[in-house]
Amino acid sequence: MRFLVGLLLGWGLLLPDGWAQVDTLRSLSPDRRLLAICRETLRWHIMTTHARNSFADSTTAIRWLDSVRTLALEQQDERLFWYATLQQFVSRVVAEKRLHKPITMLRAAEGRMAQCPVPAVRGTYYIYYGEWLLHQGKLEEALRWLFRARNLFEEIGYDHIPEAHQYLSTLGSIYYSFSDYRRSVQYYEQAQRYPNPGLAVDYTNWNTLGMAYLRLEQYKLAEQAFRQVIRRAKAAGDTAYEGIGYGNLGNTLRLSGKPREALPYLYKEVALNYRRVPESAAQTSLYIAKALLALDSTEKAWRYLAHPNRALLGVRWSNYPLDYFEVMALYYRKMGDLEQGARFIDSAVVLKDSMLAVRTSTLLTTADNTQKAEKYLNNLSRIETEKQWGITTRNIVILALLLIGALVLYAIRQKQRRLEQERTLLAEQRRQAEAELAHAQVQLVQYVRSLSAKNQLVEQMMNELALARQHLADPLPSQSDSIRTLLTSVILTDKDWLQFRQLFEQAHPGFLQQLRQTYGELSPAEVRLLTLLKLEVPTKQMAFMLGVSPDSIHKSRYRLRKKLGSLGDTYLQGLFEAS
Known part of the structure; x- marks a missing residue:
């Protein structure tokens, strides 16, 4: 009941005694007229809280609100009429002393308030209902109503x-109670953009805002907020809340690393509230002990720890038990009693886990999401009220889905065609490359065979010439010239080698390039020798092709093997086999 209690406390301090005359309301603007009703009815709520015969007292309020409703009808002020109606109902709820009767009454009014054409009045009803439910511990249901109010107010516009x-x-207060401090700050800061019409004691809101800043470790903003609490509470003559402001300000300074500066404010809170608000003074005593321990003043700290508030230690929802366990653990560690300190640490951990289980923002988030879903469904139901439009929308959606499906299917098929074309092109390129490689290998083999045939012919003619020399004193000059011509045609010239190398690289791609990368110091003659070795050309034929003797070939191979070493032989063998 934070909303209602805040209004009761604040308005009770600000309002004059006696009911405002209905005639006085005629001269006020609609907004001021509305606020006047709230002031008068809630002043009565304060009195009813302490009255013995609340039902008898409520009769005066209800009669006065009847007069206001009559005025609203005369002025054709629909909003005023429904506010007066709501306040009549709330007056009956407040007058009902039994614990569960107000909830029953509020629930019974749901149908009537659903017919209210003024959204702001419906939202106010949701606030009242949610606060009563929250007071009764019905958290999930309470949050559902409170968030309905929030959504409605945001739709109307707070302006x-x-x-x-x-x-x-x-x-902001509700979000703070569920530890959602960022949203709490968001709503409190948003509230400050609108004028406070004097409906509540604003230093209570400043205090909660300061506590939210403190939880978010925004110490400068928290300090500013608590100084506002002290100044405004002092101006209102509220000594108890002034003391609370001093305590929170001191704790903020302590948490920001200024324990010495914090102590005067903390001492002042204990002095002011030792009897007025003993629970707050007990909490502040723990802050004093923490500040003194930070200054290594263990003896003074013990004075504030020796007599804890036993009643508060049993209250699970309070911060007092957790703070007490933590400061006792710190005290015993300072005193060197690690075993006793560990016991208090264990107690603090167990308590913190149980508090987290209760104070979780999961319920808040669930209710928030539920309200978002409800808001969406309400919007959808408004669309579905027009049947034809709903059918048209459905058909459009179906058509759009079919069109999207067809486009997706077309895109998939086009992609499949492109992939198939790419595969066909790659296969054709591969076949063409294989055909070119096979053709190059055939040409190379034919070229080598041609040279081999010429070599055999030269060798045969040389043998015949040698035989003729044995029988003839002087062989025919024409035979010597033919042999020389044939020898010249067998030896690979630079031009022949260029043609040979082109054929070789087509038949064995990458061989010469890899050879040059691995053994860059090889001479052109050695590269030719290795090329012929790759083709397994016989030594005698190599000699003819290179224009040297077979012994020179043997010597060149020996020098090459020595130059490359044993690892070179292994590498070349692998290269010959792979290429």
Whole structure:
């Protein structure tokens, strides 16, 4: 009931006694007229809280609100009429003392408020209902109503709601209670953009905002907020809240690494609230102990730890037990009693786990998402009210899906065709490359065979010439000239070698390039020799092709093997086999 209680406390301090005359409302603007009703009815709520016969007292309020409704009808002020109606109902709820009766009454009014044509009034009802549910511990249901109010207010626009400041502050308080400090700060800061019409004691909101800043470790902003609390509470004469402001300001300075500066403010809180708000003073005593321990003043710290608030130690939702365990662990570590310190640390860990299980923002997020879904479904239901438009929309969607499906199918088939064409092209290129390689190998073999045939012919003629020399004193000159001509045609000239190398590289691609990369110091003659070795050309034929003797070939091979070494032989053997 943060919203209602905040209004009760704040308005009770600001409002004069006695009901405002209905005639006075005629001279006010619509917004001020609305605020006047809220002031008067909530002043009565404060009195009803302490009245013995609340039902008898409620009669006066309800009669006065009847007069306001009559005025609203005369002025044709629909919003005023429904606000007065809502306040009549809330007055009956507040007058009901039994614990569960208000919830029953609020739930029974749901149908009536659903018919209300003024969205801001419906949102206010949602706020009241959600706060009562929250007070009764019905968290999930409470948050559902509170978020419905939030969504409705955001749809209306806070600029059109006179109480925007208080509604936004209420949302900030709710988010803070569920440890969603960033959203809490967001709503409190948004609330500050709208004027506070004097409906609440604003230093309570400043205090919660400061605590949210503190949780987010935004110490400068927290310090500014708590100084506002002290100044505003002092101006209102609220000594208890002034003390709370001092305590929170001191704790902020302590957490920001200024324990010595923090102590005067913390001492002042304990002095002011030792009797007024003992729970707050007990919490601040722990902050004093932490500050003193940070200054290594263990003896003074023990004075604030020796007599803890036993009642607060049993309250699981309070921060006091956790802070107490943590500061006791720190104290015993400072005293060198590590075993006792470890016990308090274990207690703190267990308590923190149990607190996290209760104070989780999961429920808040779930309710938020539920409201987003509900908002979406409401929008969808408005569309579906027009049947023909719904059918047309469905048909358009189906047609669009079919079109998208057809386009996707077409794109897939086009891609398959492109892939098939690419595969066909690659296969054709591979076949062409294989054909070219086979043709080159055939040409190379034919070229080598031609040279081999010439070599055999030269060798045969030389043998015949040698035989003729044995029988004839002087062989025929024409025979010697033919042999020389044939020898010249067998020896590979530079031009012949260029043609031979082109054929060789086509038949054995990469061989010469890899050879040059591995053994760059090879001479052109050695490269030719290795090329012929690759083709397994016999030594005698190599001699004819290179224009040297077979002994020179043997010597060249020997020098080449020595130059390359044993590893070279292995490498060349692998190269010959691979290429």
